[in-house]
Amino acid sequence: MKRPSTPYILWCKDNWNEIKKENPDSDFKESSNILGCKWKTLSAEEKQTYEDKYKAHKEAYLRVITKEKREREAMQLLEDEQKQKTAMELPDQYHHFVQEAEHDNKKNTKKVKLPLKPKHPISTYLIYANERRTALREDNKSVIEVAKLMGEEWKNLSEEQNIGIDKDYLLSCTYLG
Structure with a gap:
């Protein structure tokens, strides 16, 4: 979720089209300067409506951010617990793996016959x-x-x-x- 726009930006969004109608040949910089000058001349009561909108948006934003932060922390705790559990299981898994490998090696190893070794005599x-x-x-x-x-x-x-x-x-x- 994006951060809420400031009272000035909210006011600019509402008044941008009016400024463009009054000054159709002006570029972005000139339009922004005109908006800045008009914002400075606004009364405190007119600015208050935009500040109230900003506060409402900010509170909603903070609720969402706080909820997301709690979820992230909960997920981090869960991941940490899983990592710890995995770390506790690793030695057992390693020991089991080594035992299987030794067992497989015993099965698959064949005695190497020496070609020049004398044979046993028959009975x-x-x-x-x-x-x-x-x-x-x-x-x-x-x-x-x-x-x-x-x-x-x-x-x-x-x-x-x-x-x-x-x-x-x-x-x-x-x-x-």
Whole structure:
């Protein structure tokens, strides 16, 4: 809302057209000088009507400005409260974010395999299974049947047979030197 016009400006707005009719060839500066001279010659009673209008406009303006100021202050308080609440929540949000990031990193990290690292040797059971599998597969048995038979045979092997397989196993371990 604009500030209210002064009593002089209110009077000028009312009398501008009259001055322009009386002096059609005058420019803005000349018209303003004529209005200024006439304002000075006005009586206090004539000026009082414009001062009363000014006071009424000013009071309305001040009511609006005061209301707007209170609204601005209330909004500022609300914003400050929201900022404070956000500031209080930030550490918790940050902590939660860090935990999620650590959890995601644990999920997504894969072990890097070194290409020159020696491989683990196969177990004695796998050596036995590799030797036995071909003989059992010749009988047209399914993979499941072959696996069951190899498991049973492995359980039933004697100590001496296991020792023989262990020696083969040790010989197959090339990285032991």
